[in-house]
Amino acid sequence: MRILYIFYQYPLYLKGSYFQEFLNAVCKKIKKIGLISYYYPKTEFTQPKNLKIYWLKKPNLSFIDELLFIVLVLLKVLICKDLKNYDLTNCIGPRGLLAGWYLKKKYKIPLVCTIEMLNEQKGIKNSFIYSLSKILLTKIPIDKFICWSKYYKQHLISWGIPDSKIIIIPPGIDTTKYHPNIIGKVIKNKYSPKNPLIVFAKPLYLHHVKAVKLIIKAIAILKPKIKINFLVGSGDGKKQIIAYAKKLKILNQVKFMPPIPFPQMPKYLAAADLVVLPFTYAPTVSRSLLEAMAIKKPIITTKVGENKIILKNNHHVLFCLNSESKLAKKIIILLNNKKLTLKLKQSARLLILEKFSLNKIVLQHINCYNQLIKK
Secondary structure (H helix, E strand, O other): OEEEEEEEEEEOOOOOOHHHHHHHHHHOOOOEEEEEEEEEOOOOOOOOOOEEEEEEOOOOOHHHHHHHHHHHHHHHHHHOHHHHHOOEEEEEOHHHHHHHHHHHHHHOOOEEEEEOOOOOOOOHHHHHHHHHHHHHHHHOOOOEEEEOOHHHHHHHHHOOOOHHHEEEOOOOEOOOOOOOOOOOHHHHHHHOOOOOEEEEOOOOOHHHHHHHHHHHHHHHHHOOOOOOEEEEOOOOOHHHHHHHHHHOOOHHHEEEOOOOOHHHHHHHHHOOOEEEEOOOOOOOOOHHHHHHHHOOOOEEEOOOOOHHHHOOEOOOEEEOOOOHHHHHHHHHHHHHOHHHHHHHHHHHHHHHHHHHEHHHHHHHHHHHHHHHHOO
C-alpha cells in the first residue's frame, strides 16, 4: 500500500507534532508514504526511510499562505509524475483537495479528506476560508471523509454529504509517551512545590482567554480556604490574563509556561495535581483532554460538544458548568476526595487505551484505505 498525504505545514511545531507522531506510526504499518507540505518550521526531525517528502516553498505572505498552498500543491501534482504511483490520497483538511481531485480524475486514485475541525470563527478572513472550504468539500467528488468527531459529521451531512461517505476516527494518543509513569516533579517543584497545581496545557490563544479567566476566578474564590497555583501556556491572551489576575489579587498564583517543545508536554501534564479544561468553543474531540486522560490526571471539564458523548460524569471526569463558584466546588471535591480521584484517573486511562490509542487509530485509517483501494 502506498499512501500520499497532503498537509499544510510539516513538522508543524518545533521538535514534533501530533501529525508527525501519526505519520511516523503509519510508516511502521505501510510500505510507502508520501507527503506534500510546506516545510515549516525549518527544524531538524527524524524522517522514516519509507517517507518521501515533496516540499513546497513557503512564501513570506502569511495572509495568503493558505490560498497559495492550494495552487502550489496542484502545480506539484501536475509537474511531479512520481505522484501518480500512489494508491490513495489523504488530504488533511480541504487545502489539498484540488490536487487530490486531479490525481483521482487523471489516475483513478481514491481521495480521502480528514476533517479535524472547521474554522467557524467570525471575521473576513475566517468567513472566506470557511466558505471556500464548503465549496471544496461539497463540489469535489471525495470518496471518504474521516471526521475527528460526530459534530463535524453532522456538519457535513447538513451540507448534503451522504452519511455513507463519512467515517468517524478520533485523534490518536501515543500512550507510551503520555503515560502515568512520566515524572513531572521538577516542574511541580519549580512552579508550586508546596501547594496544589492546576495545569491548563494549551497555548494562551485569544479564544482560550474566557476559559482561563473562569479558572482564575475559581482560584480567587478559593483563596481564603486554600492557595492553588495555576500554570498556563503563553500567547496572545497573556496581557489580558495578567491584568485579570492582578485585578483579583492572585497574580502571584498564576504562572506562565515558556515555549514548550512538543515532546516535553507530557512532563508538564505530569506536574499537575489537577487538570481543568472548561471548553467554551469548538465542539470536537480535544487532544489536550485525551492527553491528560492518558497520563491519568483527575480532570474537570465542561459538557460541551463531544465530551458529553464519549465521557461519563463521575466516572472518567467531573463535568462542571461554566460557573466560577461551581468550578471552585468541584476543585475542592477532587482535591479532598482521593477515592473519587483514583476512580477518575483509572477509568480515563482505560478509555484511552480502549478507544484512542495511536496504534488503534492508525489501524482504523489503514482499514479505511484498504476498503477504498480494493473497490
